[in-house]
Amino acid sequence: DTEVTQTPKHLVMGMTNKKSLKCEQHMGHRAMYWYKQKAKKPPELMFVYSYEKLSINESVPSRFSPECPNSSLLNLHLHALQPEDSALYLCASSHLTSGNADTQYFGPGTRLTVL
Amino acid sequence: GENVEQHPSTLSVQEGDSAVIKCTYSDSASNYFPWYKQELGKGPQLIIDIRSNVGEKKDQRIAVTLNKTAKHFSLHITETQPEDSAVYFCAARTGTASKLTFGTGTRLQVTL
Numbered sequence: 336d337t338e339v340t341q342t343p344k345h346l347v348m349g350m351t352n353k354k355s356l357k358c359e360q361h362m363g364h365r366a367m368y369w370y371k372q373k374a375k376k377p378p379e380l381m382f383v384y385s386y387e388k389l390s391i392n393e394s395v396p397s398r399f400s401p402e403c404p405n406s407s408l409l410n411l412h413l414h415a416l417q418p419e420d421s422a423l424y425l426c427a428s429s430h431l432t433s434g435n436a437d438t439q440y441f442g443p444g445t446r447l448t449v450l
Numbered sequence: 451g452e453n454v455e456q457h458p459s460t461l462s463v464q465e466g467d468s469a470v471i472k473c474t475y476s477d478s479a480s481n482y483f484p485w486y487k488q489e490l491g492k493g494p495q496l497i498i499d500i501r502s503n504v505g506e507k508k509d510q511r512i513a514v515t516l517n518k519t520a521k522h523f524s525l526h527i528t529e530t531q532p533e534d535s536a537v538y539f540c541a542a543r544t545g546t547a548s549k550l551t552f553g554t555g556t557r558l559q560v561t562l
Contacts, residue, residue: 339493366548377539377552378494391548425493429548438484439550441493 338362339442341426347448350416356445358409358426367409368439369401370425378425378441384409385431416449423447452477454542456553463530464561471556473540474522482543483523484550485514489536497538498525530560 339360348354358367366385370378383391384403398420400412409426423444430437453476463469473483481502486494500507500514500523507514511530516523527534540553 341493368548375555377555380549383548385548438496438499440496441486443493446491 339426339428339440341424341442341445343445344443345446345448347450348413348416349450350418352416353412353414355413356411356424356426356447358411358428358442359407360428360440360442361407362428362440363406363430364428364440365406365431366429367403368427368429369399369409369411370427370441372423372425372444382411413447416447418449421447421449452480452542452544452551454540454551454553456540456556458556459554460557460559462559462561465530465532467530469525469527469530469534469558469560471525471538471540471558472522473524473542473553474520475542475551476521477542477544478518478521480521480542480544483514483516484541484543485525486539486541487536488539488555494539527558530558532560532562534558535560 342357368383369381372378380393381395382401387403398415402410425444426442427439429439456473484499485497487497488494498512498514500516511528513526538556541550543550
């Protein structure tokens with residue numbers, strides 16, 4: 336089973352709202368990722384967690400706040416977003432072998448619209 | 451850093467024909483090359499991958515070839531079917547890094 340689940344599927348929020356995106360995997364993967372994908376573009380890496388610790392932050396604005404409560408869950412907390420943050424937010428996970436990342440498996444994404 | 455170029459950006463083939471998508475990468479230290487298929491409204495799905503110690507890998511109608519000297523790799527889909535219509539992304543990973551560098555994507559349309 337190579338399933339990564341994400342909730343919600345769709346989210347509409349105002350610029351003053353606070354919301355969270357959730358991601359879950361039960362494949363025993365110890366690396367989890369957040370990507371942002373704009374229409375007709377490839378996914379852009381935002382954050383990487385390795386062994387529940389933040390290992391990569393691709394200079395993402397602080398209005399995006401990731402959290403990894405345990406090895407199966409990954410959250411992305413959203414606050415004071417801008418309309419240009421509207422995009423498909425993808426979660427992915429992978430094994431870590433001797434600390435090295437392996438094949439990444441993606442979830443279906445959350446379609447976020449900021450009004 | 452790594453840079454991946456992908457061509458063509460759009461590709462239209464008739465059902466039953468073959469489709470080839472090509473990618474080039476810049477970092478000779480890149481050692482892992484996955485291909486993802488993304489259907490409308492869905493997340494990318496891994497369809498095949500290849501590591502730098504292998505020149506070719508095949509899975510039913512899908513094959514990937516890697517030329518390390520020329521720093522390019524290609525996706526080959528034979529006997530295309532309408533359900534192959536999607537956007538395909540190549541990617542490269544350097545060394546032991548977690549980060550994948552994606553190509554710009556190819557929109558494949560298989561017509562009846």
